[in-house]
Structure formats: structure tokens, C-alpha cells
Amino acid sequence: MPYALNNGIRIHYHVEGHGPALMMMHGWSDSLEDWHDHGYVDAMKSSYQMMVVDARGHGRSDKPHAPEAYAMDTMVSDMLAVLDQLGIDQTAYMGHSMGARMGYSLASIAPERITAFILGSSAPDNDRPYRYHRRARRLGYGMERYLAGVESRYGRMEPEDHRERFLANDALALSALTTAIGNSPGLESLLPNMDTPVLIYAGSEDVIHPYAQKAAESGPTASFVSLTGLDHDAAFKRSDMVVPHVEKFLASTGQ
Template identity: 35%
Template sequence: MIPFRAEATNPQDGVPIAWDSVGATGRETVLLVHGSALSKAIWRGMGYVAALTEQYRVVSMDLRGHGRSGKPHDRADYRLDRVLADVLAVLDSAGVRQAHYLGYSFGARLGFGLGSVAPERMASFVSLAGSYRITPGSIAELFFPGYDAALASGGMDGFIAGWEGRTGRPVDPVTRMAFKANDPLALRAYFAQTEAGEGVPEAELREFPVPALLLAGTRDTRRLADSRRAAELMPQARLVELPGRNHGDTLVPAAPVLAEILPFIAAHPVRPEPPTPGLPAP
């Protein structure tokens, strides 16, 4: 199925945000938000779009600094409030009042934030290898030490070489394509702000009003620990451990992950739109 491609504009700073839509617009919507250094293309390449469009309209977006979205070079342009405004701009542009939110890594961290500032836009929340906080050194832990120097000296080719050195194997074609679509200056600014560590306070997690499914690999120790803690705090959260998976393997193979996601989403349908004041209820 050929996706409908469009662009939203962040009302705060005018940065354009690319998004795709697949599936009938009359269905409930699943919003897919990728992680650091990737793009919306991963969801199609790894089979999530095809599986979800059997029942849902699927909207996927490129984070600012990634893919086909705008790529500012100022670190301040990647503050959490700006990126959350991007998510809301995409939902508005797509005509979606409320969506099932599915985020991977940094995309999941955004989901924790969205549930705090605009929970009415979420019918459910799926966190894949996500955390509501970040600690110093997390970027180097996820990618490789010296990632910033590699971007500065070798651009995306240097970053890919560093990643392959860390993992000991070639980057798969889907991830390579996502990496190559990035601007190294924008990615350095994004990483610098991400490392600064804007998270969601635990007090807000205790009031998190959206049903949540938290998935993390048993070898992704930091994200698994944070997901366990979040599941303890959040009133409607459930943790699922993915045996043998590390951070980079969280999404593949997709079938066992989707086997958890699909029934969870189905159990939490989009809430009916409230009646307009002064008009009789239907």
C-alpha cells in the first residue's frame, strides 16, 4: 500500500515535520514514533506498518533532526517541549483527535512526556525499550563511546563505522538507510540536548492516566529496570520482558512484539468524542 505523505509545521518555531499515513482514515489511528538516529522508514521495513494496517490507520512521523523532517543545528531546538509540540502538530495535521501511541527508545520517552502534558490525545501507550528518564552517558552506552567525535569528523559514514565496530557486524539495510538520511550537525545537536536529560518526574507517573504496555529486552538492562520502575508507579501499566533481546534488537523479529501489542491496543479503544455543549447527546 502506497503511503500518503504530508508535512506538519511546529507552531512554536516553524520546523517542518514529515509524516506518512497508511490505511483508511475512518479507522482508529496508531501513531508510530522512532528512536534516535532512525526514521519513520524503520516501521515499514521491519513489518509493523503492514501488520497494523490490517485493522488500523497507521501514522508515522520523522522526529525533527531525522529523516525528511527539518534539521535545525541549535541544541535548544531539541528541547522536549519543542519535540512534543511536533507530535501534537502531526496529530492535528492528520486530523486525529486521539491515537494509540507506540514509541521506540526516544520515541517512547516522548510518549511518557505526552501522557503528562496531553493525555487526552492518547487512547493507549506502548513503550518499546523506553525510559521516562535519562542518565549521563546513556547515548554512548546505546551507540558507542566517541559517537560525537565520529559524527564531527566522519559524518554519518563515521557514525556507521563506529556502530559496526561496537556491534561487530554490518548495519542491516533498513537501519543503514535511516542512519544515512541524517544530517550529522543536526544529530550532534539532538544528542547533546537528549543527553541533558529532560524526563518525566516520578510524581507525574503516579498520575499517568493512560493505559500503558511497557516492553523491554532482558539484555537491555537499563531500559528494563526503568520499565519495571515505571510499571510500579503507573496506575494502568503492565510490563512485558522480551527474552534475550538487547536495545537494538527490541523491534525484531516483530511477530512476538506484535503479539503483545495488538491485543493491548484492541482492549483500549479510542474514547468517543465528548458531545458539544448545548447539543443533545447522540
């Protein structure tokens, strides 16, 4: 299992396929395994060298419990450590939800390393930080209690293996990360000044949809795809709907 080391923190990743480089970052509480489970790796590995990464606090990466360990510039430095270990100067980047938020930070800190951005189910603003702080407090009681609250509103998480994987998360690590996200600044001014191609997408039933669309409309190099009928989670799980847009976009950038 390959790891990149960043200031004492181990970041776990896999490399799959052959072709132009494409780094992929999952969402909050997920792991690199989700790119496999939802079909992205099988669909794209014949065309791209895919670097699927476990964000710190997730999967097999290290899981510190201090919020300062999850500052966005630190999370970005984890991704750069993976690229440096692999000897890759530039890559396209794809992120879902939290992974897309990390992508916005990557664009602000190291834009020279990225040839194109695909940012799903997220927006660069942070106008409601209290949501993250409230979630962080609930996580302090443990994953089982947190999930019980979620399932009381939305029903039982399925399939069962994904539910078990969710419960296996380190609650204190996720709480620290969530606190850090709530404390991170918004990046609304980023897209209007970017010259790197950007594809932003969101499910039409996702509450983030209008914010993601507004962000795309603010960027001269950004385009937006609305995935009809999909909510936040489905816009990640339905790789059959997402991948064609990603491949068309990357082809338009020469990748």
C-alpha cells in the first residue's frame, strides 16, 4: 500500500490505469474505495493514470484529532506530497463534495500544478459555518450516535457494507476536520480570476445546486452541468451519468 509522507502524516493512495494524470479526491467520510465501488476506476482507467487518494482523517491515511491538522492549506499540501512522490508536475483534478472544496483550495494555492478541475457537488463559499460546527459537536458523541440521528431523518443507510464503512470512521478525526472546514474562508473571488478550465456539476435535487451553478457562472473558464433528478449522494454514485461529462470536458482540454 503506497503512502506519501507529509510532515509526519501518512497519506494513502492508489495509482490505477494509464494515460494523462488525474488526481481524484472523495467526499467527507468516504475513502478512495468509493471511486472503485461506484465504477469510476473501471470506467476511466483505460484512458487516464488515476491517483485516488484517502484524505487525511479518512480510509488508511493517518487521522489526527486536532482541528489545526485539517487546515485547507495542509490538506492541499497532502495532495502535493502525493504528486511529488510520484514525480508528477501537473495533473487534472477531480473532487466530490469535500474533495471539490479541497480542489478550490488547491486552485488558490498551487494552480500551476493543475491542468483542469472537475468539481462536483460543492461551491467555493462558506457563508454558513455554523452548520459545520454543529455537525462537529454531534460527532463528538461517536459515529453510532451521529448515524442514528442521520438515519432518523433520512432512513437507514444502504448498502450495508457502506453503512459499516461509515461507522468505522474515526469520529474525533471527522469532528476535527469538520471544525476546520467551518473555520476555512470562502473562496468566492477565485473563479472569476482563474484561467484553468473548470467543470462544475451538481445534482438538480442537491441543495448545493444553485450555489454551484452561480459559482460556475462567475468564472470565464468554468462550465456547469446539472444532473437531472439526482441529489447530493446520487451525483457521486451515478458514475454512468458523471463520467461522460468528465471525459468530454477533459478531451476538450487536450487530455
